[in-house]
Amino acid sequence: MESATCNKDDGKFSLDKVTDSMIEAETTTSSKSNENQSVLTYNCTNRHFTTEIFKIEIGNLPKCYSINNLKKFLVKLNLQPKKIKMVPKRNFAFVTFKCEEDRQNALKTIENFEWKKKILTAKVAKAKDDPYEQKKSQGMDEIMQPLDTEKDPQISNVNPLERIRDVVTPLWNMSYEEEQSLKCELMAEVLKKLGKELRSVDAAKWVRKNRCEHSGMCCPLEKLCPSPIYESYRNKCEFTIGPGVNAIDKKIGFRLAAYKDGNFAVVEPWLCSHIPQTMKDAVNLFQRYISESPLNVFDPGTNEGFWRQLTVRVNRNDNIMCIVQFSPQQDMCESTVESEIEKLRNYLKEQNKLELTCVYVEITCARKVDDESKNVLRHILGDKHIFEDLGDLKFRISPQAFFQVNTRCAEILYDLIREWSEITSNTVILDVCCGTGTIGLTIAKNAKRVIGIELCEEAIADAKFNAELNGMRFDNRSLTEYNIPRMAVSPFSLGISNVEYQCGKAEDVLVKTTSTLEAQESQVVAILDPPRPGCHAKVLQAVRRCSRINKLIYVSCSPNSVRKDFIALCRPTSKRVKGDPFQIVKAQPIDLFPQTRCCELVVLLERQITS
Structure with a gap:
């Protein structure tokens, strides 16, 4: 039985998205010669x-x-x-x-x-042809042209650093006014498609009314909120470590194309202006070490190599967290792995060009048929966390914790959620898929109480710590006890004590939690901030069945991917779909990802009482 998970995903910029989901079953039975089959299988x-x-x-x-x-x-x-x-x-x-x-x-x-x-x-059934081998059989010239050369025949002569900028930040050369206009059009198209789909499932009269009044959209679309900063806004990036364009140099950066496009070349991010200079300095520091390392970088074409990925997180104070991914080969003994980690530690200690706050090594496990072991995260240098200010609050950021990649724009997002929640002293907030508790904690002071629900135990531990962190007055004892750098804090005491966290599947916890709400707690607002693909169907079913939830705020970083979620929430009640449906009231785009086509969309839904 598939479980409903609530782990977050802020979206990767490494372009290294080769997973089993990309290996689709073949739908043709055309015969091939044994020679071709041996090449392309x-x-x-x-x-x-x-x-x-x-x-x-x-x-x-x-x-x-x-x-x-x-x-x-x-x-x-x-x-x-x-x-x-x-x-x-x-x-x-x-x-x-x-x-x-x-x-x-x-x-x-x-x-x-x-x-x-x-x-x-x-x-x-035969395995589908390897997309890389297919591309390779067409000739190396085509492999090295991942971009559309038919539309731009001069693109093959473009410097790789400029090409990777086009891949990662395709809107970098557009004025920000034009970019905002484009994103408004994209969001409007999403709402128009959703309006048609809701009409096809006979959602309600409100759909027809809204489509007539709002140019085919299922609800009014508010004006886009721009990002306060256009450049150097990302606080986290996952960089691929691999062979360069010449297939010889060792590079840390982004891939020119995906696996299926037949290109493993990695190009440095020096011209990508959405990345802060501090993060680029960290990339350069590790690239110097890896370039001199006798160990090869990881090559997806052969599944061989050791250095695989570098994740860099930074905060407003330019504190730096680095997680470098290391893949031992099967014949590498544990002592050799320890020796390599020690070499890296000594290199980082001795260098004086960049001060790193904390460094981890993630040792990957070879994937086998029945192997359910997880990657091992090793802390090798500095503190174990970095801290970030968000509004009036401070949050501890763990290596694998979810945190919005645009901190200043996230403050706008959370202010909007607080405004739309219309919180009173009797309001209960259900922060579903709460992660480390950022949304719930930022609005807790206005509510009666906040209940965070999350499947990941590590995220719940971070959320509880953050709740306590923002309720203490810092002194020498608390700084030592919680391993908080003195420079990371300022004396304050907000006293957040009206939050609680429940670890478990959202569909199970929701039903149990809402059944215990007091009668006077008439206003129950649920907030959904799921991963990019959206919510599990069981979570949506549980939200609908919880009649105490009369308002829902849905936050999506990929609105086109979650239209199915809105259909599930708004379609009419039936034998299979229980609970009164929701109505989409309005939507607000917020540009958390300048220079890219991605845009956050916040949608307000209210319960319809049909009985």
Whole structure:
């Protein structure tokens, strides 16, 4: 059973997004020569584990079925599918498993089994062609041209530093006024698409009314809030470590293209103006060390190499946290790993060009079929955290904690959430997927109480610490006890004591929590700030079923990806969809990501009482 997770994701700029989800099942059965097959078949299966190598094709499926239907059917047969891909308008589907034993068991079980009056067939399916090998077979010239050379034939002569700026910050050369106008148009298109989709599910009369009054949008779109700063605004970046354009130099920066585009070249971020200079200095410091290291950088083409990624976080005081990812090869003993970590530690201690607040090494684990071990995070230098001011509050930032990447714009975002919540002394805030508690804590002083809900135990620990951190008066004892640098704080006491945190699945905790609310707590406001793909369906179902929630504020960094969430919240009540639906009242874009096409969208929803 898939669980509902609430971990955050602020979006990566490393462009290194190669995961199993990119390995889609092939939908054609065209024959290939043995020679071509040996070249193009997923060579990555020889380099690392992927369920693509344990794929079957199930045929003669009934006309009417869904992925959920098929998954439930397979689970009832005691099979363990890892991934299912339906083939539109065809009577077969591809299913992958985690090992050969599971695949063989599925083949025996499914063959000639009757489902919905259909006798099923099952056979082994070939792995899809490796996109990199496909691109490689077309010639190296095309591999080195990840951008659209047809529209701009001169692009092949552009300096790689300028090309990576175009990839990472495609709107850098547009005036900020033009960029804001473009993002307003993009947000309007999202709301128009959502309006059509809500109309198709017969959401309510309010949809038709709003579409007529607001140019096809499902709700009024407020004027975009610009970022207070246009350059050097990012407080976190994840940089790829890999071979340079010449495939020889060791570089830290961003990829020119994704794996499927056939280019592993990494280019430094020196011309990317959205990155602060302090962060670039940290990249340069580590690049000097890695360039001189006898260990190779990681190459996705061969799945070999040691240095893989560098994450840099900075705060307003230019404190720097670095997490460098190290991938030991299978034949590397533990003592060799320790020796390399010690070399890095000594190098960072001896250099005097940049003061680092804290440094971690993340040791990655080789991915195997039944290996559920996690990467190991090792603290090797300095403090264990950095601290950041957000409005009147101070937050501890852990290496893997979520924190909005544009701090000054995040203050505008949280002010808007406070305004739209219309908090009174009887208001209860349900901060769903609360992470480290930033939203709830910034509005806690106006509410009766705040209840944070989060699945990740580490995030809950940070949230509790931040609640206590902002309720203490700092002195020498507290600075020592909490390992807080004196320069990071100023004496103050806000006394935040009306917050509590619950660790668990949101759909379970929500029902239990709302059932205990007192009768006089009539105003219950839920805040959803989910990861980029949106909320799990069970979380949305739980929100709808919690009748005490009469107002909902949804924050999305990828509005086009979460339209399904709004449909789930607003569609009419039915046998399958319980609870009164919500109505979208208004939406407000906030530009947390200048120079890119990304934009934060805050949406206000209110409960409709239909009974």
